[in-house]
Amino acid sequence: MQTEERRQQDHKIRKDFPLLTEDIAYLDSAATAQKPETVIDAEAVFYKQYNANPLRGLYQLSVEATNRYEEARECVRAFIGAASTEEIIFTRNATESLNLVAYSYGMHVLREGDEILVSIMEHHSNFLPWLQVAQSSGAQVRFVECDGQGRITEERFRAALTPRTKLVAMTQISNVLGCLNDIALFARIAHENGAVFVADGAQSVPHIPVDVQALDVDFLAFSGHKMLGPMGIGVLYGKRALLQQMPPFLYGGEMIEKVTRTGATYAELPHKFEAGTVNAAGAYGLQKAIEYMQQIGLETIQEREAFLTQYAYAKLRETPYVTIFGADDPAEHHGILTFRLEGAHPHDVAAILSDSGVCVRAGHHCAQPLLQHLGVSSTTRASLAFYNTTEEIDRFVEVLQTVRRKLGHAE
Numbered sequence: 200m201q202t203e204e205r206r207q208q209d210h211k212i213r214k215d216f217p218l219l220t221e222d223i224a225y226l227d228s229a230a231t232a233q234k235p236e237t238v239i240d241a242e243a244v245f246y247k248q249y250n251a252n253p254l255r256g257l258y259q260l261s262v263e264a265t266n267r268y269e270e271a272r273e274c275v276r277a278f279i280g281a282a283s284t285e286e287i288i289f290t291r292n293a294t295e296s297l298n299l300v301a302y303s304y305g306m307h308v309l310r311e312g313d314e315i316l317v318s319i320m321e322h323h324s325n326f327l328p329w330l331q332v333a334q335s336s337g338a339q340v341r342f343v344e345c346d347g348q349g350r351i352t353e354e355r356f357r358a359a360l361t362p363r364t365k366l367v368a369m370t371q372i373s374n375v376l377g378c379l380n381d382i383a384l385f386a387r388i389a390h391e392n393g394a395v396f397v398a399d400g401a402q403s404v405p406h407i408p409v410d411v412q413a414l415d416v417d418f419l420a421f422s423g424h425k426m427l428g429p430m431g432i433g434v435l436y437g438k439r440a441l442l443q444q445m446p447p448f449l450y451g452g453e454m455i456e457k458v459t460r461t462g463a464t465y466a467e468l469p470h471k472f473e474a475g476t477v478n479a480a481g482a483y484g485l486q487k488a489i490e491y492m493q494q495i496g497l498e499t500i501q502e503r504e505a506f507l508t509q510y511a512y513a514k515l516r517e518t519p520y521v522t523i524f525g526a527d528d529p530a531e532h533h534g535i536l537t538f539r540l541e542g543a544h545p546h547d548v549a550a551i552l553s554d555s556g557v558c559v560r561a562g563h564h565c566a567q568p569l570l571q572h573l574g575v576s577s578t579t580r581a582s583l584a585f586y587n588t589t590e591e592i593d594r595f596v597e598v599l600q601t602v603r604r605k606l607g608h609a610e
């Protein structure tokens with residue numbers, strides 16, 4: 200694509216995002232994505248036009264609210280290629296989705312002597328719930344490590360599996376290394392070994408096409424807010440047969456069929472897992488986010504993100520004293536560039552960048568086992584989305600090049 204054509208595309212996209220002004224260079228989309236106007240407006244539209252408690256009332260407004268909520272579920276189903284809306288559970292975020300699987304599936308199925316295999320690059324949200332399950336059930340957590348390029352090879356994966364492995368939990372894209380794990384391959388091998396496969400799609404669903412049936416994962420968790428949607432709405436996909444066997448996660452209103460003084464029977468899927476008043480406005484906003492992504496086109500999103508990642512990687516690579524973590528090939532970073540600047544604490548790097556309006560994340564990125572594996576306690580991370588521009592990256596790198604001097608180094 201020619202530079203001028205790209206500029207026009209930048210302009211067209213950025214006018215949809217009210218917060219993306221000249222004042223900031225937003226390079227923290229892996230933490231949360233910026234929202235297009237259509238998503239920001241959606242929640243107001245829901246409360247202005249459809250607000251009533253969904254799934255309860257028999258009056259027209261409540262039926263409308265229910266319809267919007269269930270239409271959003273259908274939109275999510277189609278977006279990730281699930282077989283049925285019964286397999287789409289709305290939660291608050293990826294963290295809650297993963298806890299739901301850990302508590303309702305893991306706690307009931309895993310036993311002493313069983314093994315849970317997690318990758319070393321898991322976000323704490325796909326590690327700590329499994330540690331809890333292990334501590335309560337007597338199962339053991341084992342790790343599959345990545346190599347120096349951040350790759351989990353088939354050999355490593357096969358070597359980490361044992362006949363006792365009953366569950367594998369793995370992220371599709373790492374929030375630190377940006378690498379894309381071959382979930383379809385690992386799910387197939389896990390199934391041959393008799394294990395269920397839990398995929399964390401928090402960093403993948405916003406950026407690449409994800410089809411749960413093609414991947415053949417048993418569960419997939421992701422968050423609305425990382426894919427242009429509102430905060431407070433997340434998704435758990437689960438295979439119907441597994442979800443049916445699982446007990447509810449939370450108990451209360453709207454998830455029951457019948458309650459007596461001594462017991463209860465529970466609602467059908469997916470409502471069995473959606474206790475209490477649901478976030479219907481959030482679900483409506485998530486639908487608008489998906490529709491916006493589809494309007495831009497997943498191919499365009501991927502093309503722009505690949506171009507920007509390549510551009511930023513090359514600039515960072517040229518910057519003295521910078522070490523980038525993960526693969527040497529920018530195509531393997533999927534918008535995520537985690538680095539250290541020699542002689543500068545990552546928090547100082549982020550603070551100095553912030554003084555010039557550049558937003559990056561510093562710290563352990565909720566992936567401490569991975570950072571320990573990498574031999575560092577903290578790093579700085581720039582993460583990109585399709586709405587970023589080369590101008591923002593230039594500004595980031597220009598300011599980064601001043602950091603060491605600002606901290607008193609000679610160069």
Ligand code: C6P
Nearest residue numbers: 229230292293294322324374401422565
């Ligand atoms: N990572 C980051 O800056 P929640 O917070 O539930 O929406 O998402 C949790 C989560 C799960 N898995 C992965 C791979 C993630 O990256 C995240 C969130 C953010 O990297 C916030 S720590």
